[in-house]
Amino acid sequence: MKPKVAFFDFTGCEGCQLNKLNFENELLDLLAHVDLVEFREAMDETSDEYDITFVEGSISSPSCVERIHDIRRRSKILVALGACAVNGGINAMKNIQPIEQVRETVYGQDKYRFATLPAMPISAIVAVDYEVRGCPMSQPDFLQLFKALVMGKTPPTYNYAVCVECKLEENECLLTKGQICLGPVTRAGCQAICPGVGQACIGCRGFVEGMNREAMVEILTEKGLSVDEAVKRLQLFNAYEVAV
């Protein structure tokens, strides 16, 4: 029997959803191997149970918490897709400002009308079996994981830095050119796509385990940032982890 697959989204930009539809060449083949039972952006049908569930976006309101518990109960395997779901992503930046002030900035005197929580990764609320990192989620990574799960294998994980991939890709090092690059502490798996086109890594795949934060801040201050600016740069996609 083909595995029943579902997709759900929480607070995010839907870029990860879109990135899945962007496998134009492989899409029909992938679909042939699974039974797609729920994907609200693209279809009307729903289902009660799922073998493999992909979840995009962060948890950021009381109703999200309820929904993710319900989804987890009905899912055999749960995969977090993209930075928002894996580590809070860009949404978590709101956490580092007082919530009162954030609400007031956006809704003025109507600030109490809408319930909100700090932005959290999916794993803060329920168990997550696998993850695909990146903002948007890295496509080759997703493809590998998808194939592995459909074939009942364990997907690969990455716990080395983007710098390693830069070397493999023979990119010119941007730090030595004076740019503010987070490659030394960011998890690989994207094939160093940003440095490959002349743009510094901004840490969208989250950090390697046991990263040396002080050393990274020091490198960044050597490039001309203040300590505050360096921490802010690390927080861009990782404010949930780098809270202060």
Place this chain on the structure above:
Amino acid sequence: MKKNLDINVHHITRVEGHGNIVVNMRDGVLEKAHLNIVEPPRFFEAMLKGRSFTEAAIITSRICGICSLGHQITSLKTTEAALGLEVSEQTVLLRKLLVNGATIQSNILHAYFLAVPDFLDAPSVFPLIATHKDVVLRALRMKRLANDIGDIVSGRAVHPITPVPGGFTRIPTRDELLLLKDKLLNEGLPDCAATVETMKALAGAIPQFERETEYISLTHPEEYALYGGAACSSDGGTFPVEDYLSVTNEFVVAHSTSKHARHKREAYMVGALARWNNNYKHLNESALAGAETLGLKPKCYNPYMNTVAQVVEVVHCMEDSVRIIDELLGCGLKAEKPNQTPTRYGRGIGSTEVPRGILFHDYTYDNHGRIVAANCVIPTGQNLANVDADMQKLVPEIVDKTKPEITQHLEMLVRAYDPCISCSVHILDVDFKDA
């Protein structure tokens, strides 16, 4: 007949983000007809505070994956206006090419994947793989081509990498652009012609409904305005984009985490149909011919025809992309570095036509190049009041239909606007209190 009717579509499918349709009628009197936006708010403007000018576009791109290029380009233009950064002609051409690609990508996604299933009475595009394989393959091919534009020119189609304030971190090569041109000519244009034929065959399923409203879009004296221009209203008048607050007049309503907007009337419409109504004269000939085939006439008041206007724009953008590549190659590609040396610090306002309509960003920078105030006005937010007004006119007109039929008409109406709900839930017009 004094009818009672209660419709509650929880989390409408085949739209981006979470919204509910709520309609209540008592004894033939319509009490309520709303699109409720229930997506959690995301507070982007607050996130921008204190951020460097090099980070603004990275952050605002994440407002919406579907519109990421549009947010990014608008953000870059806004920052450049605030900091007095000039960009080269080549940069403008490359950005226009990207805007074309993003318009094709988004319009194709909506027309084929989200709207066509309605016309064929299918619950999604997936069963069509079996019944209409050539159509699905064509749709995928066109999406791929649009994404190729994004990949080649900006490093990645979703959340582009190379566009930065003042220019690009990487310029595509001549060979890459030639290859792209070749695909546009040999694949893109024939697929456009076939798309018009497919849509023509399906156009009978588009509901007949009209409600004249105010249409707002950018306009430009020489071109079909997507990259830039002045704001204009079908009720008369063009405004510099700097006056956007007098156009958008946002307000908070109880049933939506996204703000609503009104200008001269109770509501206005933005998006492909508004652009068509205001600027059809500037479309290229093949797009105008496509419009004629599809029965889209200047000044169209049927919101369901927004999908048709999107298809017409795809034809225009495909051909226009070939023209831009020719112009770029004709001038000879230059290996330029982005201009990131501010000549002033202060406030800047930028506007672009993104697929769903006119988008405004507004930032104020301190003299270290850090944001002290920010505001983004998003197309879907501007359309929400108009969707409600359409529903209020539509429901009494179709009240004799069955409840499932009425529900389907309402869902199709909401989908026709191609709403991007994730986008619309972080609109604000209040400046930072301690700025």
